[in-house]
Amino acid sequence: MTISITALTWLVSIALFVTVLAPVVLLIFWIKDLKEGTLW
Amino acid sequence: MNSIDNAVLNPAIGWVILAVFSVLWVVLGYYLGKRSKGLEGFMLAGRKVGLALGTATAMATWVTSNTTMAAPQLALQMGIWGMLGYSLGSVGLMLFAPLAKRIHELMPGGFTSGDFVRLRYGNTTWRIFLAISLFYGLGWLVSMGMAGGVLVNALTGIDYKIGMTVILAVCVMYTVLGGLRAVIGTDFIQTIIILIGISLLAWLAITEVGFDNMHSAALEHRPELLNLLMPAAIMFLFNNLFFGIGEIFHSNVWWSRAFAFRKGVGFKAYLIAGLFWMPIPVVAGFIALTVPALEINVPAADMVGPMVAANLLGTTGAILVFIVVFAALASSLDSLLAATSDLILTDIYKGHFRPQAGDAELARAARFVVLGLGLFAWILCWPRLTTLAELLYFTGAFVASTIWPIASGLYWKKANPVGAAAAMILGTGIGLVCYFTIGFYVAALVSAFVSMLVVLLSTWLMPASFDWSRLSSMDMQGAKS
Numbered sequence: 001m002t003i004s005i006t007a008l009t010w011l012v013s014i015a016l017f018v019t020v021l022a023p024v025v026l027l028i029f030w031i032k033d034l035k036e037g038t039l040w
Numbered sequence: 041m042n043s044i045d046n047a048v049l050n051p052a053i054g055w056v057i058l059a060v061f062s063v064l065w066v067v068l069g070y071y072l073g074k075r076s077k078g079l080e081g082f083m084l085a086g087r088k089v090g091l092a093l094g095t096a097t098a099m100a101t102w103v104t105s106n107t108t109m110a111a112p113q114l115a116l117q118m119g120i121w122g123m124l125g126y127s128l129g130s131v132g133l134m135l136f137a138p139l140a141k142r143i144h145e146l147m148p149g150g151f152t153s154g155d156f157v158r159l160r161y162g163n164t165t166w167r168i169f170l171a172i173s174l175f176y177g178l179g180w181l182v183s184m185g186m187a188g189g190v191l192v193n194a195l196t197g198i199d200y201k202i203g204m205t206v207i208l209a210v211c212v213m214y215t216v217l218g219g220l221r222a223v224i225g226t227d228f229i230q231t232i233i234i235l236i237g238i239s240l241l242a243w244l245a246i247t248e249v250g251f252d253n254m255h256s257a258a259l260e261h262r263p264e265l266l267n268l269l270m271p272a273a274i275m276f277l278f279n280n281l282f283f284g285i286g287e288i289f290h291s292n293v294w295w296s297r298a299f300a301f302r303k304g305v306g307f308k309a310y311l312i313a314g315l316f317w318m319p320i321p322v323v324a325g326f327i328a329l330t331v332p333a334l335e336i337n338v339p340a341a342d343m344v345g346p347m348v349a350a351n352l353l354g355t356t357g358a359i360l361v362f363i364v365v366f367a368a369l370a371s372s373l374d375s376l377l378a379a380t381s382d383l384i385l386t387d388i389y390k391g392h393f394r395p396q397a398g399d400a401e402l403a404r405a406a407r408f409v410v411l412g413l414g415l416f417a418w419i420l421c422w423p424r425l426t427t428l429a430e431l432l433y434f435t436g437a438f439v440a441s442t443i444w445p446i447a448s449g450l451y452w453k454k455a456n457p458v459g460a461a462a463a464m465i466l467g468t469g470i471g472l473v474c475y476f477t478i479g480f481y482v483a484a485l486v487s488a489f490v491s492m493l494v495v496l497l498s499t500w501l502m503p504a505s506f507d508w509s510r511l512s513s514m515d516m517q518g519a520k521s
Contacts, residue, residue, distance in 0.1 A: 002266040003120050005255040012251070012326050015319030016242050022099070022316040023235045029092035030228070038090040038302065040075075040221075 054196025073218020140306030437471025459498025
């Protein structure tokens, strides 16, 4: 039983989307912490 | 094996990248470390780390040679399940989220995971735990030091020993200068670099090769890579799940962060870090599936990631992968240096030899311990003994045996010292037998199972009644016998 090309495409695409999203979220957290004085 | 003929980057470019990022990390470490005050400042960044830095440091520390070099390696060896198995490493981070909250509540003044085991289970269990934890910490440190040397050699042709030495020396330097504050501060930038870098590499791999070519070539030349029913790979998947949980539950790398985070941050930081970490092994690992389409000859499995990137993207790809893996290695090496040296300082130096040592003495000694640990790791990294995954998975039997003693010790009054000690010894022993007789992919699984049975059985036969307040009244004097 092998993974289909569609499943492989979906798997990698979703993983890539979340990985691209992560630095954006981290930067938002960073700005929020900086504003509230809770960075450190 | 890793000859200069395979290198894509000119050694001069390699040296420039090494120099630029080495200076960046050391200067940043020095700058951040200037604000560290006293022992808590050096060891725990003042216990006030917020959500952004907390999430990033958990992610960066867990993105290591595992994900940037061993994930493609395992994808090449075990196909789809190789990279999905690595993704399950994120479960450990997410499961640690409630534990981090509990640890902060029970031990607001704690320093190390060793403190917990000593106060919860007593000296004998503590020493067994220390042996496991230090062995694992050193194994991880050495595997990453070796990964650094392999990377530099594969991409630039610079000698393995020189590359390994430079990377290790840089991490030791900025950890000595700034302690956990420097580690966490650099982790944030390293996380951003890693995430952007691997996304870019994956995107370029998709556009250059395409899913159609990748899938059809793999199906023709290496169909096992796409097989969803490869028994060894499925065992690996579950083994990796328990290995990851064991690594995180016991290791002071994660405990020290639980102590360092602000109140209320630990749960969120570990949960979000786990969710964002989950796709990284897939993104980093799937490029190995392009090997059949590209017809690359991979001389050593642990070089597949850099080689594919270099083959696909030429000099730019090689530079990008070099920067990404350097950031990934540094983010984990520094964390391990800091957390393992904390364990040596608090649990070995103070706990066994200098119980009367005050904060000022410990703060001074902390820097020497980091230096000494770095030197010891460097000596062990000098001969390239084994492949990265093999070295890492040898420790699987050890760490998985700690899952149940730690988890039950945090939540279950009835868990007792004899059961915890026996669980670690028997879990490790039987796990190791399976490592040698069956394979690396079952060691953690068997160890965790045996450990669970021992904890459950011993708690049923000899229930204790632990007083939780003993954990908050931190006894920092160390061993009494």
